[in-house]
């Protein structure tokens with residue numbers, strides 16, 4: 395089973411985000427980046443399916459030069475090849491434009507399955523997998539918590555709201571969006587990291603892919619959200635803050 | 651201008667988020683002078699359509715087809731595409747449910763259009779609607795506007811608008827619309843729905859909840875929070891990653907894929923406050939957040955906050971609570 399897995403690089407979880415006045419994206423200097431967490435689960439699922447059914451795993455990432463690191467991580471864990479869609483201004487793309495670029499690169503591959511994470515931790519569109527399915531003309535399913543493949547079909551466990559699940563079946567080729575927690579992602583071994591150095595990363599640009607995009611939406615600006623509640627921050631040493639909190643909960647909120 | 655509101659039902663039961671979206675649409679309609687068409691789809695939805703007609707909308711459409719009895723992305727996309735092509739709305743609003751996120755972007759793309767998903771707010775400004783959504787896991791908000799030609803698609807996060815504020819007083823008679831669907835057009839086969847968690851604890855009944863998140867770092871640290879829970883007489887609960895790791899059973903997960911709770915006191919410890927967590931607890935009467943990051947979004951919904959290291963604060967709090975008894 396040949397699998398394309400989409401991996402995005404996003405600001406590290408604890409990165410302090412600075413927003414230039416009136417900007418639509420964060421200041422990228424001085425912060426660390428990491429693999430989008432859900433994509434780590436998608437990658438792990440791709441590797442396991444390959445190990446079980448044979449084939450290869452190709453990691454595709456779009457973004458500036460730095461995003462090659464997400465591909466390298468995938469290669470170190472066991473993906474065979476990487477495709478980097480080099481784009482310094484990828485963050486200006488709307489969900490459809492972004493998916494069009496990814497779809498154009500994926501179309502060049504011979505694949506049975508495309509896996510994406512459910513949602514990116516930066517844009518958080520939550521749309522890319524579903525859009526890829528439409529653009530590639532394939533069936534899809536999202537919020538996937540288990541994949542069983544047999545005879546060219548997939549049986550999938552989908553998460554629904556409030557603790558419910560559903561089984562669904564669909565034929566290959568297909569596109570799936572993977573939910574966090576589906577598996578326990580492996581760590582890259584030293585051997586894997588060394589082997590990754592010899593693996594191929596192809597580079598493509600939007601122009602080479604022949605994609606022209608006309609945006610359907612535009613981010614006017616991003617900003618730190620306004621608080622909806624007035625939060626009272628209790629200060630002091632741990633002991634002092636704790637004592638103040640107990641006092642407040644007892645006599646002000648009256649919940650103790 | 652016309653706004654189409656796509657509601658959601660399963661086996662004749664409403665997804666209540668539908669009415670929150672109706673409120674959003676009514677708000678947009680008041681600002682823009684738009685008319686609202688509400689849509690419900692399924693196998694037999696006549697009585698639901700009648701319920702919708704009681705709301706202040708210009709038109710109610712019922713889409714009935716055997717192949718819409720069980721949700722499939724292909725079935726819903728194909729059916730709604732036909733309705734949209736015929737009704738020609740400018741905007742299509744959805745509740746941001748798991749079902750909607752599974753097909754609405756595809757529906758929009760099948761018409762060559764885009765979607766602004768998971769909106770938490772809506773404003774009318776300088777002659778157009780501005781959609782507010784979160785980015786960077788809730789650390790920033792974004793104002794987003796549509797470009798290009800209508801129709802424009804948007805979905806609204808649970809709790810962003812109040813369903814009980816949807817205005818009634820409508821007089822539209824529901825109208826049935828026919829759609830053309832064939833079994834071979836539907837590529838996914840929906841099978842059974844099931845629950846996994848044993849539900850041995852009912853967190854919805856707990857008056858006090860002590861919830862932990864990834865800030866707890868190791869499962870060996872959980873007793874720290876359990877001791878606090880014991881002292882304060884509360885139940886222990888968690889954010890998703892803690893349950894994903896198997897550190898606590900899934901039945902103790904709070905949020906959109908877990909439980910929705912509204913205790914009199916909710917302590918969020920080492921939880922960042924991602925929207926999927928917050929929708930499950932923001933109805934709590936008093937919310938306390940303990941987090942080392944002063945900018946963590948959880949502080950947006952907290953009544954009281956302590957900015958600092960939970961490994962110092964939680965033991966101190968446990969001690970103070972024990973003392974004050």
Ligand SMILES: Cc1cc2nc3c(=O)[nH]c(=O)nc-3n(C[C@H](O)[C@H](O)[C@H](O)COP(=O)(O)OP(=O)(O)OC[C@H]3O[C@@H](n4cnc5c(N)ncnc54)[C@H](O)[C@@H]3O)c2cc1C
Pocket residue numbers: 407512513537862863864865866888889890891892903904905906907908909919920921922923924925926927930940941942943946958959960961
């Ligand atoms: C479709 C979908 C459904 C989802 N459903 C749910 C759901 O039902 N429930 C849910 O919870 N999530 C859900 N999520 C995941 C959600 O988006 C977040 O990823 C998750 O809630 C984050 O959990 P967290 O806050 O524990 O971890 P993180 O976001 O990693 O936050 C950890 C926090 O701990 C703080 N911290 C770290 N160390 C310390 C310390 N020593 N002292 C004090 N504070 C510290 C950090 O500052 C940070 O704010 C869902 C996501 C999707 C896409």
Ligand SMILES: Nc1ncnc2c1ncn2[C@@H]1O[C@H](COP(=O)(O)O)[C@@H](O)[C@H]1O
Pocket residue numbers: 400401402403430432433436454455456457484489492509510511512513514515517518519520521522523
């Ligand atoms: N620039 C990108 N490069 C690679 N994969 C991406 C990119 N953007 C989105 N994806 C994939 O699509 C998923 C959902 O992203 P989003 O629709 O932005 O929430 C991510 O988890 C990735 O798997």
